[in-house]
Amino acid sequence: MKRGLQGNEQEDGGGTSGGCQKTLKRSRKQRRENDLEEEGARWECLPQEILLHIFQYLPLLDRAYASQVCRGWNQAFHMPELWRCFEFELNQPASSYLKATHPDLIKQIIKRHSNHLQYVSFKVDSSRESAEAACDILSQLVNCSLKTLGLISTARPSFMELPKSHFISALTVVFVNSKSLSSLKIDDTPVDDPSLKVLVANNSDTLKLLKMSSCPHVSPAGILCVADQCHGLRELALNYHLLSDELLIALSSEKHVHLDHLRIDVVSENPGQQFHTIKKSSWDAMVRHSPKFNLVMYFFLYEDEFGPFFRDEIPVTHLYFGRSVSKDVLGRVGLTCPRLVELVVCANGLRPLDEELIRIAQRCTQLSAIGLGECEVSCSAFVEFVKMCGDRLTQLSIMEEVLVPDHRYGLDDIHWEVSKHLGRVWFPDMMPTW
Amino acid sequence: QKALFCISHAAESAIMVVNSVHWFRKCLRLHDNPALQEALNGADTVRCVYILDPWFAGAANVGINRWRFLLEALEDLDNSLKKLNSRLFVVRGQPTEVFPRLFKEWNVTRLTFEYDPEPYGKERDGAIIKMAQEFGVEAVIRNSHTLYNLDRIIEMNNNSPPLTFKRFQTIVSRLELPRRPLPPITRQQMDKCHTQIGENHDLLYSIPSLEELGFRTEDLSPAVWRGGESEALDRLNKHLDKKVWVANLEHPRVNTCSLYASPTGLSPYLRFGCLSCRVLYYNLRELYMKLRKRCSPPLSLFGQLLWREFFYTAATNNPNFDRMEGNPICVQIPWDQNPEALAKWAEGRTGFPWIDAIMTQLRQEGWIHHLARHAVACFLTRGDLWISWESGMKVFEELLLDADWSVNAGSWMWLSCSAFFQQFFHCYCPVGFGRRTDPSGDYIRRYIPILKDYPNRYIYEPWNAPESLQKAANCVVGVDYPKPMINHAEGSRLNIERMKQVYQQLSHYRGLSLLASVPTIQEEAEPPMTDESQTSSGPGRRRPD
Numbered sequence: 001m002k003r004g005l006q007g008n009e010q011e012d013g014g015g016t017s018g019g020c021q022k023t024l025k026r027s028r029k030q031r032r033e034n035d036l037e038e039e040g041a042r043w044e045c046l047p048q049e050i051l052l053h054i055f056q057y058l059p060l061l062d063r064a065y066a067s068q069v070c071r072g073w074n075q076a077f078h079m080p081e082l083w084r085c086f087e088f089e090l091n092q093p094a095s096s097y098l099k100a101t102h103p104d105l106i107k108q109i110i111k112r113h114s115n116h117l118q119y120v121s122f123k124v125d126s127s128r129e130s131a132e133a134a135c136d137i138l139s140q141l142v143n144c145s146l147k148t149l150g151l152i153s154t155a156r157p158s159f160m161e162l163p164k165s166h167f168i169s170a171l172t173v174v175f176v177n178s179k180s181l182s183s184l185k186i187d188d189t190p191v192d193d194p195s196l197k198v199l200v201a202n203n204s205d206t207l208k209l210l211k212m213s214s215c216p217h218v219s220p221a222g223i224l225c226v227a228d229q230c231h232g233l234r235e236l237a238l239n240y241h242l243l244s245d246e247l248l249i250a251l252s253s254e255k256h257v258h259l260d261h262l263r264i265d266v267v268s269e270n271p272g273q274q275f276h277t278i279k280k281s282s283w284d285a286m287v288r289h290s291p292k293f294n295l296v297m298y299f300f301l302y303e304d305e306f307g308p309f310f311r312d313e314i315p316v317t318h319l320y321f322g323r324s325v326s327k328d329v330l331g332r333v334g335l336t337c338p339r340l341v342e343l344v345v346c347a348n349g350l351r352p353l354d355e356e357l358i359r360i361a362q363r364c365t366q367l368s369a370i371g372l373g374e375c376e377v378s379c380s381a382f383v384e385f386v387k388m389c390g391d392r393l394t395q396l397s398i399m400e401e402v403l404v405p406d407h408r409y410g411l412d413d414i415h416w417e418v419s420k421h422l423g424r425v426w427f428p429d430m431m432p433t434w
Numbered sequence: 435q436k437a438l439f440c441i442s443h444a445a446e447s448a449i450m451v452v453n454s455v456h457w458f459r460k461c462l463r464l465h466d467n468p469a470l471q472e473a474l475n476g477a478d479t480v481r482c483v484y485i486l487d488p489w490f491a492g493a494a495n496v497g498i499n500r501w502r503f504l505l506e507a508l509e510d511l512d513n514s515l516k517k518l519n520s521r522l523f524v525v526r527g528q529p530t531e532v533f534p535r536l537f538k539e540w541n542v543t544r545l546t547f548e549y550d551p552e553p554y555g556k557e558r559d560g561a562i563i564k565m566a567q568e569f570g571v572e573a574v575i576r577n578s579h580t581l582y583n584l585d586r587i588i589e590m591n592n593n594s595p596p597l598t599f600k601r602f603q604t605i606v607s608r609l610e611l612p613r614r615p616l617p618p619i620t621r622q623q624m625d626k627c628h629t630q631i632g633e634n635h636d637l638l639y640s641i642p643s644l645e646e647l648g649f650r651t652e653d654l655s656p657a658v659w660r661g662g663e664s665e666a667l668d669r670l671n672k673h674l675d676k677k678v679w680v681a682n683l684e685h686p687r688v689n690t691c692s693l694y695a696s697p698t699g700l701s702p703y704l705r706f707g708c709l710s711c712r713v714l715y716y717n718l719r720e721l722y723m724k725l726r727k728r729c730s731p732p733l734s735l736f737g738q739l740l741w742r743e744f745f746y747t748a749a750t751n752n753p754n755f756d757r758m759e760g761n762p763i764c765v766q767i768p769w770d771q772n773p774e775a776l777a778k779w780a781e782g783r784t785g786f787p788w789i790d791a792i793m794t795q796l797r798q799e800g801w802i803h804h805l806a807r808h809a810v811a812c813f814l815t816r817g818d819l820w821i822s823w824e825s826g827m828k829v830f831e832e833l834l835l836d837a838d839w840s841v842n843a844g845s846w847m848w849l850s851c852s853a854f855f856q857q858f859f860h861c862y863c864p865v866g867f868g869r870r871t872d873p874s875g876d877y878i879r880r881y882i883p884i885l886k887d888y889p890n891r892y893i894y895e896p897w898n899a900p901e902s903l904q905k906a907a908n909c910v911v912g913v914d915y916p917k918p919m920i921n922h923a924e925g926s927r928l929n930i931e932r933m934k935q936v937y938q939q940l941s942h943y944r945g946l947s948l949l950a951s952v953p954t955i956q957e958e959a960e961p962p963m964t965d966e967s968q969t970s971s972g973p974g975r976r977r978p979d
Contacts, residue, residue, distance in 0.1 A: 096768060097768070154932065155769070271898060300927050369947050374870070429856070431804075432804065433741055434738060
């Protein structure tokens with residue numbers, strides 16, 4: 001508590017409730033009683049705005065304790081400004097190590113603060129009960145005008161275990177009542193095309209961010225409806241099967257704002273799965289419309305499923321290969337990804353990627369981050385690669401086993417060479433050899 | 435009579451009889467054992483004890499292979515001591531009840547033991563030292579379980595343990611060489627100190643058998659890793675011979691052979707202290723200098739030893755090192771609780787032959803190659819099952835012969851990306867990684883014999899084999915061998931998102947880079963120590979926000 005504030009307390013009565021009058025009298029009396037306690041007594045008279053400001057710094061539990069101190073602080077605790085953001089943590093002791101938001105608190109929030117809530121997220125563990133509890137709360141948010149809603153599974157996606165209709169009806173309550181949703185995260189949920197229509201019907205003017213990776217019940221038509229109507233959409237995350245030429249064209253239409261980023265997950269359900277292609281012209285339209293947009297692609301495919309990919313130029317900026325990817329495909333990446341900023345390869349195999357890396361250094365002039373897991377690169381080629389990229393490489397995460405010593409460099413001296421070209425001290429990533 | 439007692443007591447104090455007790459805990463060896471040397475130094479009698487609580491055996495998380503190894507190591511000690519006219523005294527009970535009894539019974543004046551840097555060890559030893567003081571017993575402790583004085587390393591790193599291996603190596607390279615190992619105790623030394631061996635020694639102080647500890651041994655196959663100092667020293671020689679023969683002192687690239695237990699493998703012996711880490715260190719150093727005719731060997735020569743040292747240093751002042759909650763260096767990750775899934779992993783019933791073979795070898799033999807450890811640890815935690823590393827650590831503690839408390843906990847945190855600033859993008863595929871490590875599939879066939887008739891094409895993913903082939907191989911997936919318990923692509927996709935969520939919250943990073951989600955640690959950014967480098971343009975790059 002800053003001492004300087006105390007001088008103004010009594011004048012600054014605006015905003016404080018009648019409760020403070022009583023405390024003023026009390027404080028005068030206490031002042032007579034004990035000089036030392038004078039400072040302490042004034043705490044009850046802190047104007048609500050200051051109290052609010054302080055409370056905003058406190059974590060919820062500490063705020064709750066503070067609210068038990070006196071009526072004034074209890075009133076401050078319930079000020080709308082403190083209930084704009086809330087994260088519901090729904091965990092069952094049998095399935096999670098984390099604590100859960102107390103059910104009584106949840107009841108209180110729904111009763112007193114549901115119309116204050118604006119930025120809400122639900123963190124849910126792998127149990128079905130937690131997902132049900134989340135839906136239960138969602139269905140009661142009738143008086144809400146949410147700006148942000150996030151449904152986040154911290155472990156296995158339990159929303160998928162609920163009956164679809166149950167989930168949809170809960171979610172629709174929010175869509176219909178909020179009308180000004182700006183950001184929506186519903187990855188790994190059973191959301192479907194009709195519910196997206198409801199979302200669009202009510203929130204098309206305000207929707208800026210939509211993350212819906214791995215929503216198996218949505219079709220390309222469903223997401224196209226969103227792109228067609230929500231012209232303010234800046235961030236979109238979805239699975240490859242929802243991506244279509246029409247979608248990219250819709251996102252590039254004149255009415256549409258510039259897209260900030262598009263995240264696409266390419267996931268294989270079964271080996272040998274066929275993936276459709278996207279025309280180069282569709283990507284070109286996107287780049288023309290949003291020259292600075294970031295295209296983030298995460299691939300989880302078997303090695304032989306990459307046929308349709310990296311044949312034509314694609315404006316991808318951030319590329320992650322979550323399973324092993326062939327030398328051939330990495331070679332194609334060098335040829336087709338001029339806008340590449342980050343390349344992360346989980347695994348490739350045991351044939352050196354020397355040529356492929358050099359080509360990437362040459363062609364991907366924006367590359368600033370690279371990560372190589374279970375791969376092989378000869379030390380010389382690696383030094384060459386780093387030399388060509390120079391200090392634009394701000395992230396260089398190479399597992400130690402990747403580097404194969406050759407006649408020019410051994411493992412013990414390569415990091416000096418690389419550090420020299422990078423302009424900073426660098427070492428490969430290590431794993432305990434125990 | 436009382437008067438006589440007073441006189442003899444006075445005489446005793448005048449002559450200052452030294453009755454030593456050396457307490458073996460780790461450091462089950464007679465070579466490079468400074469504490470034992472102190473026990474013998476000027477002593478009139480000496481007794482070497484090992485304290486064992488058989489009832490605790492049932493409750494403790496220690497499997498049969500680890501007990502067998504320990505008992506063999508104790509036998510070996512006993513045999514070696516016999517040759518020196520002494521014996522090992524295995525005392526049943528717990529140190530806090532055993533020592534008061536022994537101090538009185540044996541008129542102990544000096545207690546010696548090797549310093550145990552682990553938090554639990556320090557606490558236990560603190561209590562024993564206090565008790566010794568109360569009994570007027572001199573407590574002499576010497577450090578020989580680690581290469582260096584760990585407190586010194588911590589001191590040199592601004593009073594906190596280094597949290598990256600590179601930083602650790604930097605600091606170690608600035609230290610003097612580890613103290614030279616001492617030679618084994620000799621017959622001459624022992625002849626000066628008498629060990630009073632009673633006729634009932636074997637009755638009171640014998641080494642228990644596995645059966646006595648409550649294990650069933652009818653179907654127990656012979657030990658792949660034989661416990662004891664003699665075995666350790668024998669292996670050391672073979673290990674060094676192999677290095678000469680291969681003429682390769684570099685970090686060897688893994689091949690199929692590495693997966694099997696090696697007759698020159700040393701890690702369990704380091705853990706139990708059957709082999710002194712300093713002996714290994716100096717042998718490697720001298721061999722290198724002889725072969726390469728160069729001055730100093732690079733730190734990478736001592737890889738295994740330094741990792742061990744690194745984790746011991748990180749753990750020594752952190753009693754919560756082996757758990758997530760309350761552990762200041764551990765990232766709080768919302769792991770799933772799933773006992774059924776955990777059991778499948780622990781028992782080798784995941785349906786992924788690579789994982790199951792590794793867990794089977796672990797359970798049968800007590801050792802697996804470090805890449806195999808990476809594979810199963812990744813699978814359990816951040817790769818596939820999203821189960822807490824603490825659960826995995828406990829299974830390893832039970833089954834793995836070389837699982838030091840510090841090294842086990844530290845490695846699990848490392849492999850699950852829970853600490854030490856590890857990138858989490860490289861996920862080990864339970865099919866692909868196995869296939870690349872052992873294309874022949876023989877490792878699978880050896881440990882999962884039911885799959886032996888599968889061709890290489892399908893042995894790592896039997897569920898993808900056509901039904902006709904499965905039937906021909908006499909192993910139908912879902913009937914004779916479990917179906918895969920998880921869809922790896924789906925699991926790893928989900929998990930990379932979870933890890934990213936956790937790390938982005940931690941580092942407050944809001945950008946799109948996967949690599950930048952992991953915060954860089956300040957200590958890495960320090961300029962290099964040697965003058966060879968002309969690189970540093972100041973502290974390392976901050977990642978873009």
